[in-house]
Amino acid sequence: MPLPPFIFYMKQAIIGIGNPLMGDDGAGIAVLNLLKQRKSELPEDIDYVEMGTGGINLVHVLADYDKVVLIDAAKFGGQPAEIRKFRPDEVHTLKTQGYSLHDWDLFTSLDISKKMGELPDDIIIFSVQIIDASPVDHMTPQVEKAVVEMAGMIVDLF
Amino acid sequence: MGEININVEHLTRVEGHGNIVLNAKDGTVEFVQWQVSEAPRFFESFVRGRPYNELSHITSRICGICSIGHSLASLKATEAAMGIQITEQTQILRRLAIHAENLQSHVLHVGYLVAPDLLGAPSVVPLASSHTDAVLKIVGLHRLANEFSNLVCGRTVHPVSLIVGGFSHIPSEKQLKEIRQKWVDAIPDVVAVAEIVLSLAHKLPNFTRETEFIALTADDEYAIYDGDIGSTDGGRWPVAEYLDITNEFVVPHSTAKYTKHKRESYMVGALARFNLNYDKMGPLAKEWAGKFGLQPVNHNPFMNNVAQLVEIVHSIEDTLAQIDKLLEMGVNVNERPKYEVKAGRGVGAVDVPRGILFHDYTYDDKGVCVKANCIIPTNQNHNNINLDFQAIAPTLLNLPEKEIELTLEMLVRAYDPCISCSTHYLDVQWKR
Numbered sequence: 001m002p003l004p005p006f007i008f009y010m011k012q013a014i015i016g017i018g019n020p021l022m023g024d025d026g027a028g029i030a031v032l033n034l035l036k037q038r039k040s041e042l043p044e045d046i047d048y049v050e051m052g053t054g055g056i057n058l059v060h061v062l063a064d065y066d067k068v069v070l071i072d073a074a075k076f077g078g079q080p081a082e083i084r085k086f087r088p089d090e091v092h093t094l095k096t097q098g099y100s101l102h103d104w105d106l107f108t109s110l111d112i113s114k115k116m117g118e119l120p121d122d123i124i125i126f127s128v129q130i131i132d133a134s135p136v137d138h139m140t141p142q143v144e145k146a147v148v149e150m151a152g153m154i155v156d157l158f
Numbered sequence: 159m160g161e162i163n164i165n166v167e168h169l170t171r172v173e174g175h176g177n178i179v180l181n182a183k184d185g186t187v188e189f190v191q192w193q194v195s196e197a198p199r200f201f202e203s204f205v206r207g208r209p210y211n212e213l214s215h216i217t218s219r220i221c222g223i224c225s226i227g228h229s230l231a232s233l234k235a236t237e238a239a240m241g242i243q244i245t246e247q248t249q250i251l252r253r254l255a256i257h258a259e260n261l262q263s264h265v266l267h268v269g270y271l272v273a274p275d276l277l278g279a280p281s282v283v284p285l286a287s288s289h290t291d292a293v294l295k296i297v298g299l300h301r302l303a304n305e306f307s308n309l310v311c312g313r314t315v316h317p318v319s320l321i322v323g324g325f326s327h328i329p330s331e332k333q334l335k336e337i338r339q340k341w342v343d344a345i346p347d348v349v350a351v352a353e354i355v356l357s358l359a360h361k362l363p364n365f366t367r368e369t370e371f372i373a374l375t376a377d378d379e380y381a382i383y384d385g386d387i388g389s390t391d392g393g394r395w396p397v398a399e400y401l402d403i404t405n406e407f408v409v410p411h412s413t414a415k416y417t418k419h420k421r422e423s424y425m426v427g428a429l430a431r432f433n434l435n436y437d438k439m440g441p442l443a444k445e446w447a448g449k450f451g452l453q454p455v456n457h458n459p460f461m462n463n464v465a466q467l468v469e470i471v472h473s474i475e476d477t478l479a480q481i482d483k484l485l486e487m488g489v490n491v492n493e494r495p496k497y498e499v500k501a502g503r504g505v506g507a508v509d510v511p512r513g514i515l516f517h518d519y520t521y522d523d524k525g526v527c528v529k530a531n532c533i534i535p536t537n538q539n540h541n542n543i544n545l546d547f548q549a550i551a552p553t554l555l556n557l558p559e560k561e562i563e564l565t566l567e568m569l570v571r572a573y574d575p576c577i578s579c580s581t582h583y584l585d586v587q588w589k590r
Binding site: 019021052053056057059060108111112115116135 | 199200219222223266270281282283286287290293294297300301304314315316
């Protein structure tokens with residue numbers, strides 16, 4: 001299989017994960033969309049990647065980058081709509097493999113990328129504590145507010 | 159002999175999970191059940207009131223793994239409802255699209271879920287250290303399948319270039335030649351993965367329960383994209399008569415509807431397709447089926463894993479053949495759909511990685527959907543899984559509890575079920 005070409009400059013991406021049809025689960029995509037509108041405040045060479053629910057494909061996306069910012073909704077026992085910025089080694093995942101490819105966990109993709117030697121050098125995760133992830137096409141007002149705040153935090157990061 | 163109480167709950171997300179329950183006492187199974195408690199997702203209601211050209215894009219969101227299959231079933235239903243004819247070029251490109259999805263899905267299932275089971279690993283992650291070369295090949299093949307999907311469908315997931323009546327973007331001859339060569343070059347990697355699975359195949363439980371297999375079937379090809387509904391118990395029906403096959407019903411222990419046809423249950427998926435369409439497989443795929451001793455009609459559900467592997471080979475063989483056909487015809491990259499919007503009802507069926515999938519739409523004269531029905535493969539398998547549980551459980555009682563649990567889990571995984579993949583938020587705990 002062809003390997004990604006050797007890269008002499010740092011390739012960076014902001015990656016949104018989630019499903020906008022499932023309430024607060026869409027927070028990652030909502031932040032990404034806000035950042036796309038604020039491109040002028042961010043470095044020109046950043047790629048904006050919408051992963052949707054295809055988390056298993058993250059392995060292939062990560063292979064292309066040296067630095068990534070991942071945005072995903074989360075349950076981490078925090079206050080409703082609380083924002084957390086962390087690195088992968090700061091958490092244990094509570095998800096198990098389950099029965100199917102549909103139960104894919106972000107951290108499994110990160111583990112595989114690491115074993116493949118394709119993990120970006122720099123990974124930062126932004127998460128917001130979900131309040132309601134049920135089949136509706138809008139987030140709760142608290143998470144919607146947090147989405148705006150997270151977008152600001154990511155702009156400040158660069 | 160004492161008591162055995164197994165209750166495996168995979169609460170990997172709130173919306174959907176399957177539970178395995180087994181209670182046995184003094185060598186007798188008192189209760190065994192495969193329970194599915196998945197919240198309804200109302201896609202059939204989402205599409206009501208929406209225009210015909212949005213439906214394939216909405217229903218593609220039913221699944222993050224089978225999104226191409228849902229798009230194709232949706233487009234076929236719309237085209238059947240409005241009497242829209244598609245060109246030979248579109249038919250071939252759609253076959254390539256479904257092969258791309260079959261390759262994406264089967265490679266992941268065999269490599270990421272089945273291989274860890276056979277190697278006694280909890281997941282694919284430790285295999286990346288212990289079987290690095292194999293995992294590299296699996297990831298490489300999946301990456302190529304994604305590239306193939308991207309070329310034909312405009313995306314790796316949730317296709318954009320598949321539209322009513324044809325394609326909004328058509329790959330060039332140069333691109334088709336390049337991807338063809340990549341698949342030719344990938345065959346040794348597929349063979350290497352198949353060799354590993356073959357060396358472990360003796361670990362697949364030798365369990366047989368006779369059942370009915372339902373899949374698309376056709377006279378001139380290994381049916382995946384098109385055909386009639388076929389049964390290993392005999393019979394062939396147009397897809398428009400699908401309701402006479404699926405006969406959905408509800409049971410107390412499952413929020414998913416069950417189905418049955420001639421027997422108490424039936425099975426769909428790679429093994430069903432293999433059992434019905436073996437004669438039309440490519441020669442290399444047949445050779446590999448022979449190495450595994452897989453012959454139609456095989457009634458061991460664990461062999462669905464092997465049927466998937468054999469289908470990977472077939473999908474590559476047929477991809478090469480379909481691309482050759484396109485190149486011989488000459489690719490018209492400017493071809494665009496032509497049709498009139500009409501009122502009507504239509505049914506579309508494709509055989510996606512997990513089995514036969516039906517979409518059924520009714521449109522008004524403005525092309526607005528007034529009624530929809532979708533029957534997904536996994537729901538057609540739940541009943542069969544449950545009856546397999548009842549047959550296999552009494553044969554396992556002498557094993558340690560953990561081994562019984564693993565065998566039942568492997569049985570469920572063999573069906574490669576699609577249980578809600580609608581949300582993907584993280585579930586984490588801080589390290590102290």
